[in-house]
Amino acid sequence: MSVERGRLLPLISHRGGRSAVTCEYRCGNACAHPAPNPSDNEYFGDVVSGVVSRRGALRAGAVMAAAAGGFAALSGTAAATPPVALAKPGRGGKPGRPVPGTDFDAVPPNTTDAVTIPEGYGQSVVIRWGDPVVPGAPAFDFENQTPEAQAKQFGYNNDFVGLIPQDPLGIANLLVVNHEYTTETHMFPAGTYDEANPTEEQARIGWAAHGLSVVQTYRDPVFGALRAVPGRANRRITLDTEFELRGPAAGSRYLKTSADPSGRKVRGTQNNCAGSVTPWGTVLSGEENINQYFGGADTVTDPVAAARLKRYGFSGTESTRKWERFDQRWDIAREPNEPNRFGWVVEIDPHDPHSTPIKHTHLGRFKHEAAAVKITADGRVAVYSGDDERFEYIYKFVSNGKYKKGHSAHARRHNSALLDDGTLYVGRFTGDSPAAEIDGIGTLPGDGEFDGVGEWIPLAAGNKSFVDGFTAEDVYVFTRQAADKVGPTKMDRPEDIEPNPVNGRVYAALTNNTDRGAAGKGVADEANPRNGNKNGHVLEWEEDGGDAAALTFGWRLLLVCGDPNAADTYFGGFDKSKVSPISCPDNLAFDRHGNLWISTDGNALGSHDGLFSVPVDGPERGYVKQFLSVPVGAECCGPVVTDNLVLAAVQHPGEDAESSADPTSHWPDGGRAQPRPALVAVWRKGHFGLAGRIGVR
Template identity: 65%
Template sequence: MRNLLPLISSHPGGRSALTCRYRCGDACFHETPNTSDNAYVGDVIAGAASRRSLLRAGAVVTVAAATGVVAVERAPQASAAANSAAAPAAAAKGKAARGLRFAPVAPNTEDVVVTAEGHDQNVVIRWGDPILRGAPAFDPDKQSAKAQEGQFGYNNDYMAVLDVPGERDHQLLVVNHEYTDEVLMFAGYDPENPTREQAEIGWAAHGLSVVVTAEERRLGRLTAVPRHRLNRRITATTAFEVTGPAAGSELLRTSADPSGKRILGTLNNCGGGITPWGTVLSGEENFNQYFANAGSVTDPTTAARLKRYGIAGAASERKWERFDDRFDVVKEPNETNRFGWVIEIDPFDPDSTPRKLTALGRFKHEAAEPRLTSDGRPVLYMGDDEKFDYFYKFVSAKRMMKGNSRIAREHNRTLLDEGTLYVAKFTGDSPAAEIDGSGKLPKDGEFDGAGEWIPLACGDRSFVEGMTAEEVYVFTRIAADKVGATKMDRPEDVEPSPRTGRVYIALTNNTDRGKADKAPADEANPRNGNKHGQILELTERWNNAGSTRFNWRLFLVCGDPEDPSTYFGGFPKDQVSPISCPDNITFDAYGNLWISTDGNALGNHDGLFGVATAGSRRGEVKQFLTVPTGAETCGPIVQDRRVLVAVQHPGELDGASVEKPASTWPDGPGKLTRPSVISVWRRDGGDIGA
């Protein structure tokens, strides 16, 4: 496990240049959009004792996110002694936590999905598989926009699974399609001269797929059900309704939509969430890369706003502006403001109009994970996936109505349009001199502290000096700059624990941390040149999601366990799997956190890991699977008897193309490499890890 292989590329993390090019428009190689001079975590250390009191509280009552189940659990102690390696050392010789009782997969570079011993797998659905009536079977040599509109989209990311009422053994799978890589989609692709048909296929391959799946109970195998009545495609040209306080704003109006209330399409959909009332949320992330000619904008205010969102340069990578003026910011300066939102869809009504939710703010949304306050109001936690950007939450003004009556559905449809948008400010409790950028633990034995939620806007009221409420919603990053939010190391997925209510945040990496002209290391982001990322654990005051105060600690500081800068919840480091660049996260029924990785900087393939969050095994990381060459692990779902993973961008290595594939997954040599969703189950039919 310690003989690490060379990196597959010199790009940040373990990503290839090809992935950086098509996924985020080479964001890492452009000027960091956040140039604000905000306070850092270590700047304020007063009141450390009182801030620790929340984490030392005894039994706390918690409210589960989507189930409403009340659980009682004792919060882990924040003291160095309680989290030292000595405490769990003896227990580490016993059984792993329930749900994680499998032999860990060794780091590897195999061009297959490698699973823990005793498990089988199958491909549930591939890019191009038909899901709508009339859609043809996938033919790589006869692709068309019309065909793709009825087929499963490209580069599957976040996934949600819901039961289908009245249909035994059927589950509804909702999948984001983050981006397209035309070099790996089209034979002979010329990036300087794409055709209109290729552009339109790209539009159709973005968005979301809703597809019913069927399970074989004896095997655990999951297969897609083509042409089911609930199957649906949402693309870059699907009509969306704009809701919330910024709907109709002049900042959202274009020549095609003078009302500012109807937007065509969704782009770069990454993380998401399932609401307690059964809708699915999806975040628009690296939308900036699709827009061209920002360098020709002369108005200084507009230019500054574009720059803060990473919209720069002349031609876009895909050249879509040649085929639709809305992708040219000179011709349609407000079109960029119509992306970067959280969208909401009703997966059980294929005729419903999806919505863009302006009350949740506009930035590079990586997640939209819900939880309920103690009085039943939904709260959403959201990360902005950019170096030195921020962590947000939204607290609804209204309580959720239970049941599935028409009145309840109509009421719950408004819950994410009225409430307060906040951004997080983290404060460390150790002297600044003890946070030196090396990752060395401070004298109290933990990276931890307190924090506050700073309000940005509520309805038509702005809490940010010099900005209207509409400006706060549309230019949320700028509003957060102004109030002094804490710069983080790429806040990606967020997940509240359904057992404890504690919120876990994946901070993927930030190789610019500590550079001369960048933010220095702080207690929440304690390593300069951070290649491997960390997982932060946040506890709201009184464990009430509506609170404006919280405590936090770093649960994992990722990397090679032999690296002294790593930390695994206090668990013995010689007994954990190496993990790098945490991205998507989820929970199993036992309260274990499962982590998928993106850009493993240890020289091995990305994978899926489980880690215990409580008890004597807290911090024990175990690798469950790895994905093929060039791929990223996305959208994990861990059920009792099945694990689902979206294998994104397989074969996406520098120099790869349709003619020169870097991977033969999933269908073997001579076949086009296709992003796919896989299902994994125990060969003996038992529960995963039990």
């Protein structure tokens, strides 16, 4: 269902509660096409016996992990040890006393065309699509847009939000925001955009509306609001910005084009979904649904090249936006390597507006939802990333070199270079329950939890490949196919992955996968325990010894999302009668207390998406509470949670309408205004209207 001004409307929807328009323009309608992972992922023991054994798979995994330890010794990573089950979470604390950071009155599920927040809180819009970012940017004019104006203005469909404090009190901050995709049917006045015949100017506006924005902000220390201000670091990064390809695949024959025969320079970044602020003060951003931007895939006749394109979802003659008509780089027939130059983790230095952004090839090429950093016990850098598509994998990279503390220019350069030298792994998650207890309808197994052990399987380190039949160059550029060969676990759309700064565990949002269990598709396993999974789940793991360099780990599901009244949901063991309904977890963040905050995308329960808090330890572990909801047709992205402020990116409001002709939302400007993606700040009102602490009363 979709919603219009508080009432439900029937509408063809795809991802959970997401509209057909969103599905087409964000991901090329991926869920309406067969999942591009055709692999069987058979373990060698299963091939011999012909029977899939959960514990046999675990034994085979331990053998492979031990072999990985030998490889790891060559690359400087930790040796493998037998997997250790994850210890039961702490349940200490004082029952009945709300966990700090979560003491607010939950917002009820709703379909209001507004950002709805708890009583006692205030909100304001920080910046919206078209607002000025760099000097000389004109005021936004919906009726008279130009590529030149958009290149200086805040881009479209804000997703990831990073807030980098510039003083101890967090009053001056750098704000970094991804602009994931454009929806041209909603960006231009009704009747001026022809999907079959867009103009070159409209295409160029779309190029300028992609990428990232860096914006100086100021937080009012008294009343709480955050506002965007002019600043020397303010910057727009678009599809025309030059990027440097770095790491072992830079200069690869797969990355060379007529415009860049070196294979080391790329124009722009696209479909930037989630990301993270690194410990050294830069931003990592994941390029996700890259396939939808290219035409000409069906002209490729070479079987190897065609299979590589198909594995990444490239198909068809024309792209949705028809950009290939105006620049040959979007035409695979004319530039067969251009698609390989997208699908990377990119890094930008927001402190230096003149710096060249980077694409890190050692982190692999796939549909990165995000990339998040954790420092290992011996001071190296681990980066976690999920491949956001049905039946895809979770990855980890561990550097060889050690992290240098600080945000200085020298520290930023040193730490960035660490991402170009290390080992890339893919994850296997093995359940500890008998296969018969995983029934596909969400029934908890006999031990009361969905849990087990896992291992990181090495793919490549520098110029050395650990995958039979693949060179290291192949592994980095065609990471999906390389991973298929080593038997990782097919997950239910792994989206954001974030390490918890308090308890050290790592958390992943698995958004949904309605294809699981369908004929000829992967059936439920303990890490993905529901067939027809429309509501998603949240996974947590702890690597052995709490060390991000370890090659084995224990894991469990924190949440199995959906209607708390449904038998197939699980909320960390907490009383389900008290929790907020939650569906389709997407982006993750932590507050300083270690509480997990979850934004949702595609709520399949009939209400709007929103932002939710959940303690992960203590007596309220699993106590999900909704903090805010977003307007009609919108997705909740970001988020950022500090002691004084919550930031949420409201993406594609009103996109359940077919076009801008009859908008179903008028947020954020109200009246009869066109909806505009925007960033909203929320703070707690204290005594006399002064700002208080988030979730603390």
